[in-house]
Amino acid sequence: xxxxxxxxxxxxxxxxxxxxxxxxxxxxxxxxxxxxxxxxxxxxxxxxxxxxxxxxxxxxxxxxxxxxxxxxxxxxxxxxxxxxxxxxxxxxxxxxxxxxxxxxxxxxxxxxxxxxxxxxxxxxxxxxxxxxxxxxxxxxxxxxxxxxxxxxxxxxxxxxxxxxxxxxxxxxxxxxxxxxxxxxxxxxxxxxxxxxxxxxxxxxxxxxxxxxxxxxxxxxx
DNA sequence: GCGACAG
DNA sequence: ATCTTGTCGC
Numbered sequence: 676x677x678x679x680x681x682x683x684x685x686x687x688x689x690x691x692x693x694x695x696x697x698x699x700x701x702x703x704x705x706x707x708x709x710x711x712x713x714x715x716x717x718x719x720x721x722x723x724x725x726x727x728x729x730x731x732x733x734x735x736x737x738x739x740x741x742x743x744x745x746x747x748x749x750x751x752x753x754x755x756x757x758x759x760x761x762x763x764x765x766x767x768x769x770x771x772x773x774x775x776x777x778x779x780x781x782x783x784x785x786x787x788x789x790x791x792x793x794x795x796x797x798x799x800x801x802x803x804x805x806x807x808x809x810x811x812x813x814x815x816x817x818x819x820x821x822x823x824x825x826x827x828x829x830x831x832x833x834x835x836x837x838x839x840x841x842x843x844x845x846x847x848x849x850x851x852x853x854x855x856x857x858x859x860x861x862x863x864x865x866x867x868x869x870x871x872x873x874x875x876x877x878x879x880x881x882x883x884x885x886x887x888x889x890x891x892x893x894x895x896x
Numbered sequence: 897g898c899g900a901c902a903g
Numbered sequence: 904a905t906c907t908t909g910t911c912g913c
Binding site for chain 2: 721756758765798816
Binding site: 721722723724756764851894 | 904905
């Protein structure tokens with residue numbers, strides 16, 4: 676809500692954790708996304724080079740992924756990498772980029788977690804509160820939680836559980852390749868988040884919008 | 897006290 | 904995330 680748009684980013688790690696605890700109560704992670712109504716999907720990514728953070732947001736049509744808008748932002752990296760506090764490192768430059776966006780994506784895909792976070796407020800959830808738009812977290816590796824063994828076939832998925840709570844899903848987007856850690860950011864739920872990510876990854880492990888944002892942000896390999 | 901640990 | 908060439912596998 677408003678708090679997410681008005682708070683500053685100049686916080687100590689201890690203050691950041693306290694803010695997360697307040698903001699987490701505002702996150703909506705049980706609302707199904709209507710995939711049939713999705714027309715535009717945004718991919719969000721940040722690359723860091725020599726203490727400079729470069730953000731990129733690429734908006735593409737769904738489900739054919741034609742780029743309709745690309746915005747970028749650049750600024751000094753303001754916060755160290757601390758597991759659990761990624762949004763305080765990438766949030767500032769992302770706000771700058773969001774401010775330049777003219778399109779109105781139906782959903783934003785982030786590189787990182789949504790509710791699959793120790794305090795249930797990963798970068799996708801935090802930025803979702805700021806945007807007040809549906810967001811989904813797409814992580815390449817695990818931050819927290821456990822899951823049962825996953826079938827090797829593309830489309831296979833298993834619940835990601837932490838402390839007795841289902842916080843997301845581990846999803847195989849490519850047969851035989853490492854799975855993705857999917858979780859709702861804000862204004863989405865687990866089943867529809869998994870469905871959208873699978874629909875966005877017809878050819879590669881990572882969703883197409885995120886791959887496009889990776890390139891626009893200057894991240895390679 | 898000992899691990900785990902998004903990008 | 905980033906540092907980095909060739910190389911093993913489908």
